[in-house]
Amino acid sequence: MDSRISDKLKILADAAKYDVSCSSSGGKRKNDNKGLGNSEGMGICHSYTEDGRCVSLLKILLTNYCIYDCAYCVTRKSNDVQRAAFTVQEVVDLTINFYRRNYIEGLFLSSGIFKNADYTMERLVRIAKKLRQEQKFNGYIHLKTIPGASEELIKEAGLYADRLSVNIELPSEQSLKQLAPEKNYTEILLPMDNIKQQLVQAKEESKLFKSAPVFAPAGQSTQLIVGASAENDHQILQLSSGLYKDYNLKRVYYSGYVPISSDSRLPIITGPPIIRENRIYQADWLMRFYGFSASEIVDEKQPNLDLEIDPKLAWALRNRYMFPVEINTADYELILRVPGIGVKSAKKIVSARRFAQLSFEHLRQMGVVLKRAKYFITCQAKSLHRHDFDSQVIRRKILFGDGAVRSSLLTQQLDLFRQVG
Amino acid sequence: MYLYTYDGTFEGLLTVVFEAYERKAWPVSIARAYLVQPDMFGESITVVTDDQKASRVWSGLQKKLSVEAQQALYYAFLWEQKGYEMLVFDYIKLVFDSPVSIEGNYAAPCVLQLQQVHKQVHREKHRMEAFVRFQKTSDGLYFATIAPDFNVLPIVINHFEKRYADQRWVIYDLHRKYGAYYDLASTLLIDLEETGSKALQAVLLGNVLDEEEDKYKQLWQVYFDHVNIPERKNPKLHQRHMPKRYWKYLSEKQPKIDLKSERLM
Ligand code: SF4
Numbered sequence: 001m002d003s004r005i006s007d008k009l010k011i012l013a014d015a016a017k018y019d020v021s022c023s024s025s026g027g028k029r030k031n032d033n034k035g036l037g038n039s040e041g042m043g044i045c046h047s048y049t050e051d052g053r054c055v056s057l058l059k060i061l062l063t064n065y066c067i068y069d070c071a072y073c074v075t076r077k078s079n080d081v082q083r084a085a086f087t088v089q090e091v092v093d094l095t096i097n098f099y100r101r102n103y104i105e106g107l108f109l110s111s112g113i114f115k116n117a118d119y120t121m122e123r124l125v126r127i128a129k130k131l132r133q134e135q136k137f138n139g140y141i142h143l144k145t146i147p148g149a150s151e152e153l154i155k156e157a158g159l160y161a162d163r164l165s166v167n168i169e170l171p172s173e174q175s176l177k178q179l180a181p182e183k184n185y186t187e188i189l190l191p192m193d194n195i196k197q198q199l200v201q202a203k204e205e206s207k208l209f210k211s212a213p214v215f216a217p218a219g220q221s222t223q224l225i226v227g228a229s230a231e232n233d234h235q236i237l238q239l240s241s242g243l244y245k246d247y248n249l250k251r252v253y254y255s256g257y258v259p260i261s262s263d264s265r266l267p268i269i270t271g272p273p274i275i276r277e278n279r280i281y282q283a284d285w286l287m288r289f290y291g292f293s294a295s296e297i298v299d300e301k302q303p304n305l306d307l308e309i310d311p312k313l314a315w316a317l318r319n320r321y322m323f324p325v326e327i328n329t330a331d332y333e334l335i336l337r338v339p340g341i342g343v344k345s346a347k348k349i350v351s352a353r354r355f356a357q358l359s360f361e362h363l364r365q366m367g368v369v370l371k372r373a374k375y376f377i378t379c380q381a382k383s384l385h386r387h388d389f390d391s392q393v394i395r396r397k398i399l400f401g402d403g404a405v406r407s408s409l410l411t412q413q414l415d416l417f418r419q420v421g
Numbered sequence: 422m423y424l425y426t427y428d429g430t431f432e433g434l435l436t437v438v439f440e441a442y443e444r445k446a447w448p449v450s451i452a453r454a455y456l457v458q459p460d461m462f463g464e465s466i467t468v469v470t471d472d473q474k475a476s477r478v479w480s481g482l483q484k485k486l487s488v489e490a491q492q493a494l495y496y497a498f499l500w501e502q503k504g505y506e507m508l509v510f511d512y513i514k515l516v517f518d519s520p521v522s523i524e525g526n527y528a529a530p531c532v533l534q535l536q537q538v539h540k541q542v543h544r545e546k547h548r549m550e551a552f553v554r555f556q557k558t559s560d561g562l563y564f565a566t567i568a569p570d571f572n573v574l575p576i577v578i579n580h581f582e583k584r585y586a587d588q589r590w591v592i593y594d595l596h597r598k599y600g601a602y603y604d605l606a607s608t609l610l611i612d613l614e615e616t617g618s619k620a621l622q623a624v625l626l627g628n629v630l631d632e633e634e635d636k637y638k639q640l641w642q643v644y645f646d647h648v649n650i651p652e653r654k655n656p657k658l659h660q661r662h663m664p665k666r667y668w669k670y671l672s673e674k675q676p677k678i679d680l681k682s683e684r685l686m
Pocket of ligand 1: 112180
């Protein structure tokens, strides 16, 4: 067989894997042309890597030749690695053949900058166009926009892609200047704003005309690298909270810096900051689904997330005056703020209590995990513990009590990597 | 003490409900006819499936249940674990006996259990949709075998019909010995042993794959190896998401296809 394709795939999958996003949800492309594929609704993880991340898309670079020299990136010009480039047709064939065998939900295509931004972006767009028009492909396509690509090309990309992303790369402009001297925030935020305008416009038009062209129906996302520069969690969460608000982003992805590079501009670390990355994702969830604001989670006085306990528990321990919450009467929003109670459990509780006064036994049967929650709730005015513990004691009990630590840490990690869009 | 037997179909089970109400004779057990031991205590009633009676019960349920709860009932039937018929029965009886909706009343044991079973079957359905791996045969058919914990084939068909509208495919349940065959127009349930289809049996024996099949299987293995970030290795999490018993489906978890023998071809 053609071992060249296989070698290219090795190089260009290797180079693409540090972009952590692999979500394929939020697509709205139905298979109504009797073509191939369907991407309505939730995306599917078809496999999991040995590090436990979802494999949903064929995530590759078109090429890892690059004219830029970003310190944190394996593909940077000055790095001594093997280089390769796919042809347009090779990417199309791989995508279609993987998809037909049910290996993937679609394609996530990115690229090093070959020659110049538009030259590269034009090829990415051509691949997406070919898939849609020649192959009648309705699977998921995520295109990364190349920094500096023209507005027209980005606009065209949105016609074929389900999601577009512009990576913000680092949590502050200052770090970006240091580590990626060819890049700057203005050049990153401009296309992000462009895409946002296009999204808004497409939405307006679709209200007026049924046949209005769709534009990136799964929205836009971004990624930033955690731990390659000195910003604290407060700065990071402020930034993402602003990005969610100002640019209607679907997701901000956080990528714990993997020490791949011996570039002297970078900190020396032994492994990626996986726990910190987890905690930031949890905080991001609290902002998106639990009604927390960034400043409730961390502030100037305590700028970093507690690595030992999750941010919701940390918040509850700082705000003991809000507890205990009575399960049978408290508002949904408040139940949602109880450590250990997630969206599903909170909904179940609110639903079940219409039928009966709930007891702890009911909660257990409904699958509500009480390990953490029990310190913060009452059921029919009853509590599961006899004493009122102070915050330090609760923290200790949750961390070290009856073997709770390992299993709960593991579940937290699992929750994090569950794919959402 | 009434022991009901039926033919193992969903309609049959709904007919049992009809008969039980008709006679006011509540079952203590319901089982497929051939599974019942003759020396069990109590009076046994053999129910003959009657589509009309079944659809009367079902439309009665449709009036009182949300679409989701109707689906949960059907999923409980596909669950096929010990006591599933009685679970379906108890739930239906509670629905009919209660003046108000029982959905969400998790304090009632059968409502809670049905909800849990719904979730389990749904999870298995989702896993099959994720882990099915098709192999292309020399005549352009895409073929996959499965052996799911629960009988989820009937409820994954719709997903694959929508996704692979332009390719012929077969998904075959090795445990339950039946499959679904999509022929570009509609999907039929097939039984390889009965129809004796030579072409499909040959596929099962693995001799008639498309000449590019090994190439793409190998490329997928290559891809799988190279998206991994060794610095982040976490085997526990890996297995939690992808339990070992599913690995048998996955091309990426099969022995590596040897490049050298490949080149000889
Ligand atoms: S431009 Fe992109 S691919 Fe090129 S070095 Fe920078 S981050 Fe890497």
